Amino acid sequence: MIYEVSNLAIIIFLSIVGLVLGLSFYFARKTKSAAGYYAAGGNIHWGVNGVAFAGDYLSAASFLGICGMIAYSGYDGFLYSIGYLAGWVVALFLVAEPMKRLGKYTFTDALDAKFDSKSIKLTAAISTLIVSIFYLIPQMVGAGDLVVPLLGLPHWMGVVIVGSIVILIVATAGMTSTTYVQFIKGALLVVFSTILTIYILNNGLTLTPNENYHKFISTEAVVTNDTIVGVSDPSFLVITTKVVDNMVFVKLEKEGASCWYKLNKTESKATLEEMLYTSETEDGTKLYNGAPKSDGKFYQVGHLNKIIVDGKEVEQTGPVGPFEFLTTIENSEIVRFSKKVFKDGEEKVTVWYQNVTKGVDVMKPGLLYKLSKAAGATIWDKLNFLSLMLALFLGTSALPHILIRYYTVSSQRAARKSTIVAIAVIGFFYILTLYMGLGAMISGVLDVESSNMSGPLLAKSIGIGLFSIISAIAFATVLGTVSGLIVASSGAIAHDFIDKYLQIPMTDKAKVNAGKFSAIGVGIFAICLGILFKGMNVSFLVGLAFAVAASANLPAILFLLFWKKTTAKGIAYSIVVGIVSSIGIILFSPTMYEKYGLIAKNAPIPLDNPGIISIPLSVITLIVVSLLTQKHNATKDFDR
Amino acid sequence: MLHEPAVTVGKDNAAARKSKLGVILFIAYTIIYSGFVLIGLTKPEIMGIQLIGGQNIAIIYGFGLIVLAIIMGFIYNYFCTKMENEMDKN
Incomplete structure (x- = not known):
């Protein structure tokens, strides 16, 4: 049997879940205002925020997906590590400080700061929701993959467990508890991945991975x-x-x-x-x-x-x-x-x-x-590669759940410093992924039915204790990232759409409640998607979320910051074109055709990664529409 | 009030200079990153050439991009902090 349930694994798993929920209930008593719910009061220390950034960003895709991809496809999996990390350069040098300066609670706030445009509020909120949901799917799939070996439960139960815990975390204390969950999980993930890597190097390479390894006839x-x-x-x-x-x-x-x-x-x-x-x-x-x-x-x-x-x-x-x-x-x-x-x-x-x-x-x-x-x-094939590298590079700084973390610190200086801490922690972890992936490739641990389990199964070959800890951390990894995504999504619904777009009058308490109910709704939706997409490599799915983010959001952010002729309509149209073109290409891609049960070769668009087409389309739209709507530009309010 | 920032951010006199430095460093990193992608696209066999200590170009370039991002981050922070200390004091 590849997977056997162990009591130790269950105890460690329950301890981590207990710790996370305990934290949430503790912070829940302190979270009374909207500022506390959406931005943790803006008082998180930059060091804590930096590690929490890492905890937020190093999702199931990084630990489960990349290690799995390297274990099956070698260096090509490491391309994701390089691209994911390089994306932080865009965040640090171009986006971090202006985002902090312009924003309030959500990415939409920053985008709309100059214009106060209803079309930006609506399109940016929709974009936040779509990108977050694309990102949520692989996290939920990864959660399901994890509980099969850890608790001996079916895949769908794992998805339901993660969904329920995360709904509890977010609905109780919002961004404050999410920050500390991400901080703890980020730190644990890096420490135990280092231990795993040291073990791999200490063991060296051998022709016989273990004494029980099957001798193929x-x-x-x-x-x-x-x-x-x-x-x-x-x-x-x-x-x-x-x-x-x-x-x-x-x-x-x-x-x-x-x-x-x-x-x-x-x-x-x-x-x-x-x-x-x-x-x-x-x-x-x-x-x-x-x-x-x-x-x-x-x-x-x-x-x-x-x-x-x-x-x-x-x-x-x-x-x-x-x-x-x-x-x-x-x-x-x-x-x-x-x-x-x-x-x-x-x-x-x-x-x-x-x-x-x-x-x-x-x-x-x-x-x-x-x-x-x-x-x-x-x-x-070449365009697919170029498209992937482009989306990874440009996607990071356009992910709404990452951008909202800039509002949890007190100043632009703190935003910058926390980004640098994040780059150092994430960069170190990504170097470890190469060792963990290659280690899994040659150690006789792979379950050919689940590339996502390569890292935890490598830990299992060392001992059930390490396997239990690594799996529980991986589970916490999913919790941390999903919490961030649900905070971002609930912000998009309750703050951007209900409060700012529809302008429904609410008290501060009602606004917090609206956020909590939105979190519950998005959480339930994520559970359904996680069950539906079982079996797909989580890193591939996250690559698609990056492509949608890079197409829909990044042109809007960069042109707003660096091109004075940008108009509200230009931003809104570019977001719509970015979303429609990237999702359209994904829906007609070879991988999705296979998912529909059709022949991949018959897919009308032979591209799996849409960025190479959808990002330029979004940029062109922004430039053309902005130039056509110049007379409405400057400080004038177009939509009011 | 919900529409206000969670915390009020003070005026940053160094913002323009920091932004300029950020753009320069971003362009420098993008050129190096593009080089990596271009080699992969046009001459992928070059990636397998062993250079220093038996490591091939793919490993050296890949690790290099990760380490370079961290180093450039520290450089950026050093100069930004210096600018903030000088300009915001004045």
């Missing part, structure tokens, strides 16, 4: 006229053969039990190599390597095929330094497990075959994002 095939007629081991019977994307998969039977193998053909011989597989019948019965999941026949995988040190093959390295670890992997060979899905009669079969990959290919871009001609890269 390889047997010679008998091929006549390009047809497999038998196996050299007579106890195997050939049942059926499938050709998928020029690969040959063979179903063999031995002593009544069947298993799928992959044919590897060279000029001199043909061998059949054992794979992992699941088979699903139409009535929903799912078997793992031909048996129910509880039989434990579905193994954890990921190992080194060859270890080369100073030009010689070795079985293990012993403890290595941080740079030696990277060079040794680069010079060695890794066995990754690649996925293919096909139909065998009425059954849907998913196989994961051994894919021996050179370390040099793992340690540079190209396994996930095809970039070279040799790998068959098309112009769309």
Whole structure:
């Protein structure tokens, strides 16, 4: 069994949840005003705010998603770490101080500070909601992934638990409790990730990840006229053969039990190599390597095929330094497990075959994002890469739940300093992701069905105690980020829309209550989405949230700050175009087509990341509309 | 009052100079970041070339971008604090 419930895990998990809820109830007594609810009274110390920034930002995507992506696709997963961190440069140098100077409680306040325009209030509030919901989905998916191994509960229960706890946190004390939850979780995440990395380096590299690691069977095939007629081991019977994307998969039977193998053909011989597989019948019965999941026949995988040190093959390295670890992997060979899905009669079969990959290919871009001609890269592959890097770079400083953290400190100087603390903490953590991801890749810990669990499963290989702590922190990670997102969303509904756009008269207490009810509504909606999107890599989903934020919000922020001819209508139209174009491209992308059950290749737009089209569209709209509405510009109020 | 900031931010005489410095540092970092993306797009094989201590360009450039962001952050803060101390005192 990959996952077994442990009492220790449950105790640690409950302790962390108890601590978080205790904090919320403590601060709830102090949160009476709108300023306290939305901006923690503006009195958080910049050091605490900086670590809380990290706690807010290092979401499930960073810990679960990036580690998982690196574990399966090497350096391509690390591209996310680089892009996510680089985005903070935009936040620090261009956005942090003006945001603090202009804003009050929400990102909309800052955008609207110069104009007092109803169209900005409405579009920015909608944009905040949409970006936050896009960001919420992967957090909830990650939460569900975590409770399966931690508490032995089904995925949907994890989503419901996170949703309920977060609703409690936000509905009790708003931004104050959210800040301290994020602070504690940010600090714990960095400390325990460091411990995990030290363990990886101390263990070094070995050909045998652990004593229980499954030895994959390889047997010679008998091929006549390009047809497999038998196996050299007579106890195997050939049942059926499938050709998928020029690969040959063979179903063999031995002593009544069947298993799928992959044919590897060279000029001199043909061998059949054992794979992992699941088979699903139409009535929903799912078997793992031909048996129910509880039989434990579905193994954890990921190992080194060859270890080369100073030009010689070795079985293990012993403890290595941080740079030696990277060079040794680069010079060695890794066995990754690649996925293919096909139909065998009425059954849907998913196989994961051994894919021996050179370390040099793992340690540079190209396994996930095809970039070279040799790998068959098309112009769309290159645009996808460019689009991702653009969205990550420009998305950070346009995320509403990050921007509202500038209103929790007392001055522009504190806003700047807290951003620098955040960059240092987040940067250090992102360097660790490379070690944790690569460590998981070669340690025989991967669950091929859930890339998101690579980091926690690596911790589990060390000991159930560390696994419990890491999983509980990962769970707290989700709590911290989701809390921030729900505060941002409730601010958009209660403050931007109900109070400022609709101008419904409310007392200060009623405004706080409106925020709390909005938080409950958004929380319930997030729970539903988390259940619906089960199984998607959380980092990929967050990449999309960045693209929507970078398209809808960033042009508006930057042009407001740096182009005097910007008008309210220019901002409002650019937000709308940014949202519509980025979401439109996502809905018609290959990944979403696969999600709809259609063929990915038939997607009308062969781009998974919309930024390369939607960001320029939003910028062009802002410039054109602003130039066309100049006569209404300056201090004049267009919409009133 | 809900529409007021949570705390009142005082006048910042150094805002314009700090903004100018921010733009310069942003452009410098963007050029270096673009270099990384451009290599990936046009000559991805270059990323695999080993340079210092057996580390390839992908690792050196990637780690470099992260460390550079932290260093530039400290530099920015140093000069901004200096400007604030000088101009806001006057």
